[in-house]
Amino acid sequence: MWTETWLFTKRSLLTTIRNPFSFIPNLIISVFFLLVYTSGLSSVASLPQFEGSDYLNFILPVSIVSGAVGGAGGTGQALVRDIESGYFARLLLTPATRTAIVLGPMIAGMLQLLVQTLLIFVFAFLLGLTIPVGAAGFFFTVLLAIGFGLGFAGYSVGVALKTRNAQAAQAGTLLFFPLIFLSTTFVPKELIEAEWLKVAATFNPTTYIFEGMRAVLTQPEIDWGALSAGLAVAGTMSVLMIVFAATNARGA
């Protein structure tokens, strides 16, 4: 099973690398977000609720997470392409387990996000990013990003298998975009005015990913409570979505 998973991962990576347009636009958009938000909104960081942290550190998670959503959506679309080309049926006819068939592309998607997150970091450093807590801040942010990404890749693979339709798979990921914004995306929770948005942000798993990342990026000391909440949400999401994807694969 692990050999198979590795073979499928390798194959998906190869497919991704040979289709540069499957990841380049997404990367550009993430970097664009970072640039625009930092230039346009950075003065809000002088509000006391920001406790003196730089707006770049605050907005970096938004760039990373929106990049993860776009990138993970690509995983589902790649699977739909396989279904449409008939290659998926051929894979189902091999003795490989169904789980390996869907896990491979998910892991490849996660690795793609890892590289993407690193590149966003490089860009952020070029913009003058400094992390008060040092390397740990970098490490945990990346960990949260790939955990969230793996979960999201599982979600897009599950939707792809269920609908077998590229448009539906894409729409499935677009549904998640509002989630990013119904959250503490641009300002800390204390600054959200609308009561409903505060409630939405509380129930939104993305909020915990953001808070987790900010716990290690914006504070002078790591806020372990927020970080563990973020890691727990990312972990739970990954497991649930892998199960969701594998269940749909078994029915395929």
Added chain:
Amino acid sequence: MLTTLVRPTSGAARVNGFDVVKQEKDVRLSIGVALQETGIDKVLTGRELLVLQGRLFKMSNEEAQRRADELLEVVSLTDAADRRSGTYSGGMRRRLDLALTLVHRPTVLFLDEPTTGLDPASRIEIWNEVRRLNEEFGTTIFLTTLYLEEADELADRIAIINHGKIVSEGTAEELKQLVGGETISMDFATESEATLAATRFHTSSNGTHVSFELRDMTLTEIVRSLDEQGLQPERLTVKQPSLDDVFLKVTGESYEGGEIRVD
């Protein structure tokens, strides 16, 4: 269902002695399936696809490489091996698909309309390949086709399916017997000659034309008897009934939903 892609709602079936529900994996290891639509990732090269396929069938990397080289040779794709399969022509893609099906040396091969949409040259190539697999390696081939000529050409045993049920089964010869044997037809220079010949063979003429079923007479007997009468037809042909005739007869001459299965 026999290929494990679809689970039966009821009943049981065995392929190569393995139950298609309980021993899915054993079934998959022993069969090769080429679906009507080729199953190829356009981004990978022919060689990459073959090696991956071999690895998925539990071969070591070296083994899979060797097998890929072998099969590329067999389906004459060695020159195109390292090009992305998206650049292949329809016939090449079909051959690569067949090669992928053969990687693990299956003993039973399912081919679903393997020549649909191919030009005549590629079709004959695929036919030759199928025949070779059957004769040299003793592979059992389960082939579905809409071209009756293909069934006639390749199959030892044919089953005709109409509306999901087997309506007729047997060798091509046996099936053809259903619509009668060979017919002979001759044309004479004059009507009187034709009438004379018709009387000789207990049939009737139609202008200068005479035709009847051969039954247990041989062609030699007929020619000899014509000779005795001093009759010399201008044209003499023997026609085998085609499977098309059989198909139309057993399906009640309805064209809808007919499918021919061959094995």
